[in-house]
Amino acid sequence: MTEPQHAGLDTYRYAVLAEGHFGPETSKTANSAIRYLPARVAAVVDSVHAGRTAADVLGFGGGVPVVGTLAEALPLGPTALLVGIAPQGGRLPAPWKAVLLDALAAGMHLVSGLHFHLGDDPDLAAAAAARGLRIHDLRRPPPDLPVSTGRARDVDAFVVATVGTDCNIGKMTAALQIRDALVGRGVRTGFAATGQTGILIEGWGTAVDAVVADFIGGAAEQLVLRAAAGNDVVLVEGQGSLVHPGYSGVTLGLLHGSMPRAQILCHKPTRACPFGGDGAYRWMPLPSLQAMRVLCEAAIAPLRPAPVIAVALNTAGMTEDDARAAAEAATRDTGLPATDPVRWDAGPLADAIEAARAAMG
Amino acid sequence: MTEPQHAGLDTYRYAVLAEGHFGPETSKTANSAIRYLPARVAAVVDSVHAGRTAADVLGFGGGVPVVGTLAEALPLGPTALLVGIAPQGGRLPAPWKAVLLDALAAGMHLVSGLHFHLGDDPDLAAAAAARGLRIHDLRRPPPDLPVSTGRARDVDAFVVATVGTDCNIGKMTAALQIRDALVGRGVRTGFAATGQTGILIEGWGTAVDAVVADFIGGAAEQLVLRAAAGNDVVLVEGQGSLVHPGYSGVTLGLLHGSMPRAQILCHKPTRACPFGGDGAYRWMPLPSLQAMRVLCEAAIAPLRPAPVIAVALNTAGMTEDDARAAAEAATRDTGLPATDPVRWDAGPLADAIEAARAAMG
Numbered sequence: 001m002t003e004p005q006h007a008g009l010d011t012y013r014y015a016v017l018a019e020g021h022f023g024p025e026t027s028k029t030a031n032s033a034i035r036y037l038p039a040r041v042a043a044v045v046d047s048v049h050a051g052r053t054a055a056d057v058l059g060f061g062g063g064v065p066v067v068g069t070l071a072e073a074l075p076l077g078p079t080a081l082l083v084g085i086a087p088q089g090g091r092l093p094a095p096w097k098a099v100l101l102d103a104l105a106a107g108m109h110l111v112s113g114l115h116f117h118l119g120d121d122p123d124l125a126a127a128a129a130a131r132g133l134r135i136h137d138l139r140r141p142p143p144d145l146p147v148s149t150g151r152a153r154d155v156d157a158f159v160v161a162t163v164g165t166d167c168n169i170g171k172m173t174a175a176l177q178i179r180d181a182l183v184g185r186g187v188r189t190g191f192a193a194t195g196q197t198g199i200l201i202e203g204w205g206t207a208v209d210a211v212v213a214d215f216i217g218g219a220a221e222q223l224v225l226r227a228a229a230g231n232d233v234v235l236v237e238g239q240g241s242l243v244h245p246g247y248s249g250v251t252l253g254l255l256h257g258s259m260p261r262a263q264i265l266c267h268k269p270t271r272a273c274p275f276g277g278d279g280a281y282r283w284m285p286l287p288s289l290q291a292m293r294v295l296c297e298a299a300i301a302p303l304r305p306a307p308v309i310a311v312a313l314n315t316a317g318m319t320e321d322d323a324r325a326a327a328e329a330a331t332r333d334t335g336l337p338a339t340d341p342v343r344w345d346a347g348p349l350a351d352a353i354e355a356a357r358a359a360m361g
Numbered sequence: 362m363t364e365p366q367h368a369g370l371d372t373y374r375y376a377v378l379a380e381g382h383f384g385p386e387t388s389k390t391a392n393s394a395i396r397y398l399p400a401r402v403a404a405v406v407d408s409v410h411a412g413r414t415a416a417d418v419l420g421f422g423g424g425v426p427v428v429g430t431l432a433e434a435l436p437l438g439p440t441a442l443l444v445g446i447a448p449q450g451g452r453l454p455a456p457w458k459a460v461l462l463d464a465l466a467a468g469m470h471l472v473s474g475l476h477f478h479l480g481d482d483p484d485l486a487a488a489a490a491a492r493g494l495r496i497h498d499l500r501r502p503p504p505d506l507p508v509s510t511g512r513a514r515d516v517d518a519f520v521v522a523t524v525g526t527d528c529n530i531g532k533m534t535a536a537l538q539i540r541d542a543l544v545g546r547g548v549r550t551g552f553a554a555t556g557q558t559g560i561l562i563e564g565w566g567t568a569v570d571a572v573v574a575d576f577i578g579g580a581a582e583q584l585v586l587r588a589a590a591g592n593d594v595v596l597v598e599g600q601g602s603l604v605h606p607g608y609s610g611v612t613l614g615l616l617h618g619s620m621p622r623a624q625i626l627c628h629k630p631t632r633a634c635p636f637g638g639d640g641a642y643r644w645m646p647l648p649s650l651q652a653m654r655v656l657c658e659a660a661i662a663p664l665r666p667a668p669v670i671a672v673a674l675n676t677a678g679m680t681e682d683d684a685r686a687a688a689e690a691a692t693r694d695t696g697l698p699a700t701d702p703v704r705w706d707a708g709p710l711a712d713a714i715e716a717a718r719a720a721m722g
Contacts (some may be wrong), residue, residue: 053373090510090575115573147449147607149641212476212578214451214570216610242613243663249577249614256609280510287663298659302604302648 001198005219009136010203012109015042015070015078017099021085024058025275029113029169030084032197033039034061036176042076044084045068045099059316070102080109083118086196088276089248090139094178097121105203108148113196115210128206138196139207140160141219148217153304155228157190158357161258162238162312164266165292167247168275170342171238171266172198174312176348177341178264179235181350190227190234194220194254198237209239209250216253224258233253233353236260242295243287244274252299260306262356263296264349265289265336268314269326290333310352311338369485370497370565373470375402376431376439378460382446383407383427385419385677388634389529390474391445393558395422397537403437404428405445406460420677422493423465429617431463441470444479449607449637451476451500458482465489474499474557476571500571501559502580509578513666514620517587518551519718522619523599523673526653527625528608529636531703532599532627533559535673535710538702539625540596542711551588551595555581555615559598569618570600570611577611581618594714604648605635613660621667623717624657625710626697627651629675630687651694671713672699 014037018027022044022094034041034054044054048067054061067073070081081103083092090217092100092114102117104127112118117137119125128135130344152159160178162171175191182189190278191198193205204226206219220236227234231312237256240247267289274281287295293308300306315323323343330338379388383405387500395402395415405415411429415422428434431442442464444453453461453475461471461479465488473479478498480486489496513520521539523532526613536552537559543550552559554566563648565587567580581597588595601608628650635642648656654669661667672681672691676684691699698709 003668086608147638149638150606150644151641153644209573209575211574212570213572213574213611213614214476214608216574217412217607242660245511245617245620245664246578247575248617249610249612250574250611252603253574253610256606259606277510280512283511283514284664291663295659298656299603302652302656303606303645360713 004253005140006136006199006203009135009200010112012040012080012111013078014080014082015073015108016041016044016082016084017096018044018046018084019096020046020048022057025168027084028086029082029116029197029200031058032172033063033082033200034058036184036201038062040168042078043073045070045073049180057266070099071214074106076254078108080111083114084113086113092116100124101127104131107131107133109134109136111136111138111200112126113207115201125173139210140204141211145211145215145222146218147214148221150259152221152224152302153259155224157228157231157234158353159224159228159234159236159258159260160262160264161236161260161354162264162266163255163296164238164241165286165289166268166271167244169266169268169271170314174264174341175235175237175344176201176268178349178353180355181346182233184313185350187233188231190231192223192227192234192236194223194237194239201291208254209247213249215239217257220254220257233357238266241274242299245281246285248275255300256303259304262310262353262361263306264310265293265296265308266312266314266329270317271356272321288333289330293334308336310336310349312349313338313340315343317339366501367497367560369470369495370472370561373401373441373472374439375441375443376434376469377402377405377443377487378457379407379445380403380457381407381409383410383418386529390443390561392419394443394561395419395425397562399423399425403439404434406431406434431460434528435467439469441472444473444475445625447474453477461485462488465494465711467490468492468494470495470497471473472497472499472561474561476569477498480517497562500568502572503567506572506576506583507579507584508575509582509618511620511664513582513585513597515617516585518589518592518595519599520585520589520595520619520621521623521625521714522597522616523627523707524616524622525599525602526647526650527571527629527632527636528601528605530627530629530632531673531675535627535702536596536598537562538707539710539714543594543705543714545710549592551586551592553584553595553597555584555598555600569615570608574610577614578618581615585619594718599627602635603660604653606642607637608646611696616661617664620665622721623665623714624669625671625673626657626669627673627675628691631678632633649694650691654695669697670717671710672697673710674699674701676701676704
């Protein structure tokens with residue numbers, strides 16, 4: 001299912017530009033492309049890690065090579081260059097523009113999830129037009145978004161939102177892992193992509209953090225209405241956190257526009273403070289998991305009850321013993337099933353959704 | 362204090378266009394211009410109420426005449442045409458464009474708070490340029506907004522946010538009335554205008570509902586930093602409501618970007634459901650005042666404690682007895698001082714702020 005502005009997106013083979021930023025927490029877009037579109041990533045460009053593989057750097061991603069320059073990636077046959085980072089503020093690092101022009105000169109399309117739209121750069125736009133190449137700005141919002149009115153509450157599909165204690169902790173990943181588990185059980189499951197990486201993977205969606213603020217909920221509503229068609233369950237990719245000082249507005253607007261029936265609370269046990277801004281949030285400790293659960297439920301209760309039904313942990317970087325202990329602690333604190341759907345299995349999260357769906361009708 | 366894009370805004374004499382919409386709840390921008398800039402409103406244009414006065418239609422505004430056409434307003438000496446409505450979705454009613462072109466032809470500047478920027482209309486832009494006239498799009502966001510990091514918590518001024526049970530219930534008005542009361546007591550008080558009407562009145566500010574969603578908090582943060590300079594107290598104009606299905610994202614982002622020390626909860630006792638969308642929110646009862654107070658405090662508690670310290674009622678349209686009873690009920694429900702700062706006096710709200718400021722240092 002693709003939209004006009006996303007046509008072609010499901011066919012590209014990528015060179016992923018992450019110069020100086022490739023790493024577990026610093027190249028979110030690159031990492032998700034490697035996890036979910038592994039056959040379509042030809043190489044990662046980052047001179048810092050040149051000569052290594054994705055698995056060396058990330059702990060997953062197999063033999064995808066990291067090369068030092070775009071020129072070294074070209075023999076591997078990429079058809080598009082993907083901007084592999086999503087920095088706070090969303091601007092293009094200045095030295096990267098030359099690389100993007102080189103990619104266009106080499107006949108590659110451009111794909112970017114930055115707030116700054118590559119297609120609005122006159123030089124890039126002209127170079128692409130001259131060669132008949134496409135620029136996909138994944139974060140460019142669709143025109144004519146509505147203000148949300150709560151109409152997503154009326155869909156027949158059982159809508160589940162992934163929410164979290166912080167940004168950049170795996171809300172999209174949890175939703176995709178759960179989707180795979182549900183589909184494996186024969187449950188027709190839609191995924192509403194709300195961020196640039198989800199759009200990259202799914203081929204459709206809207207980056208709700210890039211729309212004009214009055215239309216956050218309306219963008220979410222439109223996504224849920226579309227994802228619900230022909231499906232039994234819809235998983236809505238969450239964004240940010242209700243307590244993130246930079247992104248909480250997006251989080252609440254998305255929640256209210258989506259009108260979920262249940263929430264899956266995502267949490268990274270090793271995260272002590274809100275992520276981002278080069279440590280700008282160190283002044284603020286994250287609330288406890290149980291406090292976040294209470295807040296997530298309170299935030300939507302006046303619109304509709306949407307209980308948190310399970311906890312999805314991101315235990316990346318933890319030992320197996322520590323991860324097990326974290327899952328047990330999460331269940332002890334909240335009384336809810338808790339698992340890491342990447343390290344272990346999304347099954348318990350899918351179970352929780354099926355149980356909630358059966359109970360709520 | 363004006364910014365380049367707002368230069369001239371504090372000098373205009375307005376014809377206010379509200380064709381078919383002039384009324385207590387349907388022409389928010391017009392009504393605030395009449396309340397706060399009465400000497401600068403030459404006339405309201407609305408053929409439905411032609412021949413009446415602002416006071417006839419609104420219950421305030423004295424003898425400001427309502428005329429049927431722009432041509433009838435011209436002899437009254439307007440120097441600018443103000444778009445007097447702020448419809449949900451923020452688009453210009455199609456028939457109004459001809460009136461705007463007529464205004465330009467008559468030598469008037471244009472001022473608008475719509476999401477749709479008049480300056481982006483090629484015909485309007487060309488007509489204005491040809492005559493050396495200005496188009497002020499109050500909702501056009503400033504460039505290069507940051508993501509908020511909570512730095513507004515460090516200002517010396519005591520920051521107070523007006524929040525509410527709904528949109529369009531008088532959060533800006535309450536803040537302005539309180540400001541006047543505090544200034545009358547010699548307290549240096551800044552006002553951070555966060556919506557198009559506040560900007561119209563103050564001559565500076567940012568419409569936080571019109572920025573790209575990731576930057577709601579950053580826009581608020583910038584406003585608070587500026588309003589705090591040289592002031593003892595800052596009043597932040599609230600937007601929407603934490604439970605409004607369409608606008609809650611803006612509300613929470615604004616709250617977290619502002620980092621207030623205290624909140625004033627605004628409430629309209631006659632409002633049963635969220636406002637807007639031609640009744641689209643009738644499915645949802647508003648929570649009780651006390652429930653809203655708990656939610657407003659919970660929403661910011663993980664960032665900093667910011668207690669609700671008073672209730673500002675909007676008792677427009679109620680009898681004096683009903684208004685008194687509503688104020689008593691608000692105090693009974695919440696244990697907080699409650700008053701209508703327009704009908705009666707903002708003094709009790711200013712008292713609450715001074716007491717909180719003294720207590721919290």
